[in-house]
Amino acid sequence: MNGNRPQRAQLHGQWRLLGPAVVAWAAAALLIHFPGSGRLLAMGSAGIGSVLCLVWVLVLGRAGAPPTRTVGIALVGCAVLLGLGTRIDGIEGARSDPLLTGAAEAHGNVTMLTRVGGYPKPSSSIGGEDRSWVRAALFSVDGTPLERPSPAMLWLPGPPDDRWHPGARVLVTGSLVRGPPAELAAYEVRVSSLRYVGPASGIGRWTGPAAAALRASLHAVAADTTGAALVPGLAVGDTTLVSDDLDRVMRESSLTHLTAVSGSNCALVITAMTAVAKRLGLGRRVRILCGAAALGGFVIIVGPDASVQRAAIMAVVLLVSSYGGKRRHALPALGLATITLLIADPWQAIQPGFALSVTATVGILLWAAPLEAWLRSRVRLPRLLALPLAVAAVAQFACAPLLLLLQPGLPVGGVLANLLAAPAAPLGTGLGMVALLTLPVSASVGTCVLGIAVLPARWIEAAGAVSSSLPGARWYWPEGWPGAALLAGVYLVFGVAWAASSGWLRGSPPALRDGSGGWAPWRGRLRSTATLRRLVWATAAIGAGVFLAVVVVVPGAVRLGVPDDWAVVACDVGQGDAILLRDPARPSEVMLVDTGDDPELLGACLDLFGVRRIALLVLTHDHMDHVGAMQFALARSDGALVAPPSAEGEGRLALAKRVSRSGVPVAVGRAGVAGGVADSLVWEVLAPESGRQLATANATSLVLAVEVSGVRVLLLGDTGETEQRELVTRYPALTTDIVKVAHHGSRDQAVGFYATVGAQYGLVSSGEGNRYGHPNTALLADLAAAGTVPLRTDELGSIAIRLSPSGPEPWGAGARSAVMQ
Template sequence: MRVAILSFALGVWLFQQLPALPPPRWLAGGALVAVGGFLLAWRLACRPGGRLVLCLAAALAGVLWAGWRAEWRLADVLPMQYEGVDVRLSGVVDGLPRRFERGVRFVLEVEKADAPVPRRVQLAWYAGRGEDAAPPLPRAGERWRFTVRLKRPHGSVNPHGFDYEAWLLARGLRATGYVRAAGDNRLLGADAGGVSAAIHRSRAAIGERFARVLGDAPQTGIVTALVTGEQHAIPSGQWEVFRRTGVTHLMVISGGHVSLVALLVGGLAALLWRHLPGLPLRVPTRRVAALAGLLAATGYALLAGMEVPVQRALIMLAVVVLALLRGREAAAGRVLALALLAVLLVDPWAVLAPGFWLSFLAVGIILLVLGGRLSTGPAWWAATRVQLAITLGLIPALLLLFQSFSLLSPLANALAIPLVSFVITPLALAAALVPVDALLHAAGWLAGMLLRGLEWLAVSPLGVWQQAAPPGWLVALGAGAAGWLLLPRGTPGRFAASLALVPLLAWSPPRPPPGGFVATVLDVGQGQAIHVQTATHDLLADAGPSYGATDAGERVVVPYLQARGVRRLDMLLVSHGDADHAGGAGSVLDGPGADLLLASLAPGHALEARGHPALRACALGERWMWDGVRFEVLHPRPGQRARRENDNACVLRIEAEGGTLLIPGDIERGAESELLARADGHLAGDVVVAPHHGSRTSSTPALVAAVGAREVIYSVGYRNPYRHPHAEVWARWAAAGTRGWRTDAQGAIEVRVDAAGVRLEAERERRARYWHGR
């Protein structure tokens, strides 16, 4: 059974890698083949080949299950003609709305609409122009009427980047949009949504009480998250501390928390049951304790939001309790396999979430280390051994998913696990059930002490191993080596397995050859960020836009550079001070940083006020050579400040043996004319990033003719309000024989230039998935 379930999971995972959905008739035909396979496996159960047939049939069943669920979910679609138009709808708020700067974000279960809209949509409600106060906070279970503008699911697609469209699909959110401030927006009723809404209201009430009692203390979010599962309550800076110290799993409600609640409540129930006359003789205390623990764990899981780690733990606990009630012993491996099957039946997109892999891998490692072995030492040594095993066993997965792992994890967890599991979490849960503020203050004080200790550990520069994202085959080799090392002492080949980890830890991605370069125009929405890499140097031209409370530097550029193995930039070039180009620069400087900041900024700009020790004006005459590749700034003239800020943008030309790339920033007609007047044929190139994102105020016929590019790249946002690129500009470049590429439709665009010539590739085509654009 366990092998069949693993085969089913493999089938589900394989389906999620498909670039397009297979025709429905293929799914129907596959169902017949799967049924035949299971029947044949039953007939061959005791013969050679029977298990192989069973595994193949189970894998096909996984593919079919994921395919059927995908067909059903993708059918819930917003027609294109209703994107960006006013739609009146009403529905019930689902889950906990979240405040952000000048607004609130929430999910609405649509009941009525004057257009064919999906059943579940994610909405943002912003404060109106000139309004200081945020809009009202809708609450779970409330019925509202809104006037909204919607769009189909869309997100940035970058190498090794977060797939927002997959995240929306897994949660059944088939459209996103915003509430029109001048629309018909009003509360229709405050008590709808049934049991689910009541649970969410309880979660919200607990969070509000915790915030009221603990105030704005740094540990408030930690205590709240341990009870309600609201991870957004924890600031991003604290998540970085947890990542660097390897204790993130303790701040996300998972199997340990659920098991703890079951043990505490089950133990208390057993104690009480034993003292009730006659009852233990009728119903064994062990069964009562198991049922009480399961009920308590279920309540806690509902309160925590039922994320994948919680589902896995609850399912495993339910299987154990069921076996106990039937008088049977449940093998740990079988329990884990049944939990895996149940999670995938409920949510076949769970395989796309890092938490799914880390959760099941961690439990598998614990079973591998402790399963069937007698304890030969004190409890603290067993706990230490398990923690060391988890740290080692998760290294390949952590490098693949996050390109880093904590070297401080064993030490930090030795401090945090007992404190969080046996003191802070029970106190916080007790404070949620009993309105005694002293319990909450005690939990908060201890959480604050723990946070300060973790922050002290996190500042160590040697605390985190960080490297480029390794290829899949190397991760598989490392996973096999780590698994072999976790086998009992005396297993042959353990030294060889440790050597097999070296290639994984020493991995460095290939760089362009001398005389060539690779430029990646990142998909950052309506803005620009371009990474240029030569044989030994890295340059970032702009850092993308600001997104309000966060920016493209933090969300896109820094994770991308980390995955590419860029520890520090040789140069950050900020073409000009507009927020769509410079909005993410601060996050980049706070992250990998740059040896040189070359920028064209207005006096008093925030980047200038940072006081970078190597800030230099980006102006005509700047030129340098890296690894046989020539870089040259063509505009603006030194000391020049045009009236329009866009016309002060740096224009960078990169020339290698195989071709050239022109990055003109946001220059418009005036700067283009000036550039043409002094270029003297020096503008000709193979690839150009469209000036000002393809605005009609740029890309004059004279510039298009002077550049003569074969490829033009438009760095634009999906359905951006400026309608970039303008149809007239697109047609102008196309009429000149230039092929157009756009980041909103094709994701990040990679330009590779070397002795073999110029080659372009789009990330949405290289990493196509069936949900993209759906």
């Protein structure tokens, strides 16, 4: 019976620092929303800690007894909260500097000296302009130094100078906007002009420019090498070459952590250096110092921003858990790392990356080793497959509730993608780093190494493409806090069932361990009464029932009510347009007119109505609410028809060129262009006329007349009164059965136009509660006067129209639109 006591004591000891870390995390996440509360936390923690010390000295100390475990943990917690509160109060003072607040309230341009906090990242607009952003610290305003630096986000008008590196000093001029108290950046600067002042100070004067030059050389060679877009990302987290389409595939397959500097990158650097040191016969302490030095150099190259700091520290935590077989040090090290990160920057507490990093590390520490052992012993998988599968499965399992706050659904395909990518990821990362270091010495050798790195990079691309395209790659689960709470509740139910079966509910934790020193609760035997066994099975059945009901029953029930013979669909994509058309007799040939600006909403609509491929994608004009999700749609499209450029788009990359970059055949629409299949679905562009460049993108909207099995559909884009009058003048006999109301139902409509075309139904694509007041009341009155029934996506959700012998019949998805997101 005493055999369990050492393990139980050891187990409890592992949580002594992790507990205060969780409390500090919760406190920071709450207090940064309320300026001034950090000082109160520091004062309260100091007072409580003093009382606890006094109690121990006066009461417990008299008997010569050491402080109890509870008192010790409480004192540690008070010390952590004291440091956290002091840090929050200090940073808030810098964020509310009178010079900065005054400049922000003046709404004018100011000149500021900044210190760059990382490498600029691209942020291309929908027009294709090269834009970028970078985090920085503000040091002076119009020549007046600040008392303390303040964090800011710089929005740059174009690509930055290649000399930029973390710590570089840059003089910027622009407007200053103060952010909410809980934002990571206290201010946003819309930069209008900038000037590079000089490199970082201290050792950064040499390391900063050198690191920037290394990254620039790798980027330049990768840009000229086919298939090398992922290599800079794998090596140093530089994703500027990754296309929108590839980025979407990586996100859908849960592989983005490979191109963001993560703990695996840091672990690879340390492992490689310590292996070399061991090969040279160096001792253990020297090997650790070599690994630490390599990690420091890697951090200098990739940039010391918050994500890199997290990755480096979490990598150290994982190494602490494995060196010397001392797994009992893992959780205390993680607790200390979390506390360190929070005190360094308390505003990380509400950042998704921080939460995912800590949660994934906890899951890997607790469950990866025993799951690997179970896979090897029960499933008979070799270690080469068992370890990456265990790590990927545990990380996905641990992070799933948090991921629901960022995107809907459970990305189970991500486990397969990570398993497939596991052999290639370290190879691609390692070769990318070798190319990075080799290029300055020998361009030919470095280029050759990078060419070899293309092979694992393409392997990873293929793994993502395969896993994201498989049926069932993402299971339905509601997003947001309700979905996260529901999934956490399912976890809790299964946890109770496991606890009951393994003996924890009776106060007797299992003593069994696997060969790696991890816990192996599934190897314990149930030593309980029949009542407890029934409790275990009933609890597990409840959890499984809830899980299957959400994953299988809800999506199935939603799809059962959807008409499968639809001809026209107005997708509910919020304040935007996305119209599906097809001949029900040829269901695979789908035409999509516009995409809205939200890929998830568009994807939900396509999934709801069973659309897998798009035969023709039509982009009526170059506005975000019509083409914002075009990369998502292009990945499923066989061809595209786009609007001609307008004067409004001068200086931006033409829509046709942006589409052609995706590899999809594209044509520019003009009046008279037509296509389709006779007696099925045919279409014709009615406007704009050829040879005219109109002033605005709205005026350049493609107007299409579509006929589906004898039913006429008129799609007006975002045309206004002028364009509608011209349309009636050029086509005096224009009539239709269904009209897509122009510009989401704005007031810019030609009086009497809808009475002229005589549609039975008018599709109004507008977002619920939109700030424009769409659809306009005067427009709705015009539709009523014309005898046209308005069908509004803000009221009905996605709207399908099926064709029956008696005419078009509308159907509204209602809440189904939200369920499939």
